[in-house]
Amino acid sequence: TFLGLVVDYESTATIIDGKSIAEDIRLQIAEEVLQMKNAAGHVPGLAVVLVGDRKDSQSYVRFKVKGCEEVGIKSLLAELPRNCTEDEVVDSVSRFNEDPSVHGVLVQLPLPQHMDEEKILNAISLDKDVDGFHPLNVGNLALRSRKPLFVSCAAKACLELLFQSGIDLMGKHVTIIGRSKVVGLPTSLLLQVKF
Numbered sequence: 001t002f003l004g005l006v007v008d009y010e011s012t013a014t015i016i017d018g019k020s021i022a023e024d025i026r027l028q029i030a031e032e033v034l035q036m037k038n039a040a041g042h043v044p045g046l047a048v049v050l051v052g053d054r055k056d057s058q059s060y061v062r063f064k065v066k067g068c069e070e071v072g073i074k075s076l077l078a079e080l081p082r083n084c085t086e087d088e089v090v091d092s093v094s095r096f097n098e099d100p101s102v103h104g105v106l107v108q109l110p111l112p113q114h115m116d117e118e119k120i121l122n123a124i125s126l127d128k129d130v131d132g133f134h135p136l137n138v139g140n141l142a143l144r145s146r147k148p149l150f151v152s153c154a155a156k157a158c159l160e161l162l163f164q165s166g167i168d169l170m171g172k173h174v175t176i177i178g179r180s181k182v183v184g185l186p187t188s189l190l191l192q193v194k195f
């Protein structure tokens, strides 16, 4: 869910209804998936790797699986215990990398503290890195002249919500709160590419 608040210099505000925009996008994706199924005989596949038993991560992953079901995307889930090894996580990622029915792989963050996040994220195939966290995808976004294969969905969502609400960012100053690789950093990079 995203409820954005855009305030102009006279301090009037526009409330962005993220739920309704998301519903329109879901319908559009469901239509595209159906067309793909009819034309090519297969549907996109998303694989999620979840390590540990954090309640928040479990519910985010449930939303992702439910989101896939609603639009006809195949979803696969690998759940590993908190005390598993880094190699076991990398093995799960590698199996999804090699599975032709999987087109996108993501590892739900945060990982348990004893794990090397960078090593695990780097194990995701560049062409299945749907989160856009691979250094080459981030680097290509930062270079602006090159097109990354994927950009963080949270960053794309922020811009899409502004765009669909008719908010013109050209020449505007934008304040981004936070610099995480999930939202803040890619949103600032994406804004620099587009405006």
Ligand SMILES: Nc1nc2c(c(=O)[nH]1)N[C@@H](CN(C=O)c1ccc(C(=O)N[C@@H](CCC(=O)O)C(=O)O)cc1)CN2
Pocket (backbone or CB within 6 Å): 001, 002, 060, 061, 106, 107, 108, 109, 110, 131, 153, 154, 182
């Ligand atoms: N591999 C990934 N891990 C994580 C990601 C990610 O994009 N990829 N993002 C977050 C967790 N997350 C989804 O996975 C996520 C977190 C927060 C929200 C969100 O919309 N939060 C709203 C409140 C929503 C509500 O309660 O209705 C808010 O903060 O205002 C969506 C998704 C970390 N891990």
